[in-house]
Amino acid sequence: MTITSAPSGQAARDSGLLRYRPEFPLLSATTYLNTCSLGALPARGRHKLDEFLDQWERLGASAWYSHWMDELAALRDDFGWLIGRPGSEVALAPNVSVALASVASAMGPLHSGEPTTAARLAEAWGFAVSPRPTARRPRVITTALDFPTVGHQWLARRSLGVELVVLPSPDGLTVPLADFEAAIDERTAAVATGHVYYTTGAVQDLAGLARICHRNGALLIADGYQASGLIPTDVAALDVDAYVSGTLKWLFGGPGNAFLWLRPEIRDALDPTTTGWFSSARQFAFDVEHLDLATDGRKFEMGTPAVPAAFIARGGMSLVREIGVEALHARTVDLGTLCIRLAEEAGVPVQAVRDPAWRAGIVAIAVADPAPVVAALASQGRIVDARPGIIRLSPAFYNTEEEVAAVIEAIVPLVNARE
Numbered sequence: 001m002t003i004t005s006a007p008s009g010q011a012a013r014d015s016g017l018l019r020y021r022p023e024f025p026l027l028s029a030t031t032y033l034n035t036c037s038l039g040a041l042p043a044r045g046r047h048k049l050d051e052f053l054d055q056w057e058r059l060g061a062s063a064w065y066s067h068w069m070d071e072l073a074a075l076r077d078d079f080g081w082l083i084g085r086p087g088s089e090v091a092l093a094p095n096v097s098v099a100l101a102s103v104a105s106a107m108g109p110l111h112s113g114e115p116t117t118a119a120r121l122a123e124a125w126g127f128a129v130s131p132r133p134t135a136r137r138p139r140v141i142t143t144a145l146d147f148p149t150v151g152h153q154w155l156a157r158r159s160l161g162v163e164l165v166v167l168p169s170p171d172g173l174t175v176p177l178a179d180f181e182a183a184i185d186e187r188t189a190a191v192a193t194g195h196v197y198y199t200t201g202a203v204q205d206l207a208g209l210a211r212i213c214h215r216n217g218a219l220l221i222a223d224g225y226q227a228s229g230l231i232p233t234d235v236a237a238l239d240v241d242a243y244v245s246g247t248l249k250w251l252f253g254g255p256g257n258a259f260l261w262l263r264p265e266i267r268d269a270l271d272p273t274t275t276g277w278f279s280s281a282r283q284f285a286f287d288v289e290h291l292d293l294a295t296d297g298r299k300f301e302m303g304t305p306a307v308p309a310a311f312i313a314r315g316g317m318s319l320v321r322e323i324g325v326e327a328l329h330a331r332t333v334d335l336g337t338l339c340i341r342l343a344e345e346a347g348v349p350v351q352a353v354r355d356p357a358w359r360a361g362i363v364a365i366a367v368a369d370p371a372p373v374v375a376a377l378a379s380q381g382r383i384v385d386a387r388p389g390i391i392r393l394s395p396a397f398y399n400t401e402e403e404v405a406a407v408i409e410a411i412v413p414l415v416n417a418r419e
């Protein structure tokens, strides 16, 4: 397969970025188009882990005070930088599920119709949370394209009267704003959905969705996992109420790190009902009788963080900060565009948003039974992944055009053999 023409601007966009390839040993061992599942480990992530181990070995518990608390604060700053907010507004979490669960834990009063929270939110926002402050808002809306944990938080609260509404996707790629608008009503507490769908890589119009939510007095909770490190994000401009994300994928930081940002007024108005001593305003007072929650983002933190994971993540974040999200986005989207073009030319059924302005890092290929195709590619050293009914290809800034072309070329006979 030949790469006949480069996407526009590509030469300018990739010059320089491929110099980072040697930082990723995995790239010399495989053709890795699976960053949407797990970003490759950069050398600086390993160095940061060594730094943690050295400190532990040399200093024992005093490393908490001399180094580790500062490292956690620096990770909050990194996450804040990603979304255009100060690190002090960020809560660290071990994964997005915990981050979402702590928000969900705080929303009980909204679901049950207890007036205090609704009234406080109405005051904080300057718009009505509910036309009737005691009205019950049992509903949360998500979509069929969202990551399961986003819906599961609310299904787990069914016994508390919470109802989950799952909007279908008419085209298998996105859910139109009009469908959200039709579904949101005065019984809706929140919309919880992805900034970028993990299934299709489609970018959601969060600003448009926030307007619809707020018109109806509902919160917008966004899962930014497939956006962070790829889509320049300013949560204040988007007007979202809660934003969660983590380091597994486009932040090259591995497992064990996620974060929650809440709009400060919402943070102040909501009290978590699951918590831990890292959320305490007086953490080192060791006061078992009183819970004074922190007044900043830490209000929604839990217990002892996975410090080694935080160190590794800071390695990935230093790379993202060095390159910049705009440059990462431009290069990634160009590779996605190439991927779509080559797959279409080869007659492979592509399931992806064609407009690069609304696509992040995933190009899906529809295959009824994807697992054997993914396994066959893996046996050739070509790493992609499968979700029900699709193969996900996710070239990142460190991939080359040749790698994309080689994977498409290898997929064609495998997909055709299964049709």
Ligand SMILES: Cc1ncc(COP(=O)(O)O)c(C=O)c1O
Residues within 6 Å of the ligand: 094, 095, 096, 097, 098, 147, 149, 194, 196, 197, 198, 223, 224, 225, 226, 246, 248, 258
């Ligand atoms: C969109 C999205 N949300 C969430 C997750 C992961 O959630 P958690 O951090 O709870 O494992 C993933 C991938 O693993 C994802 O792609």
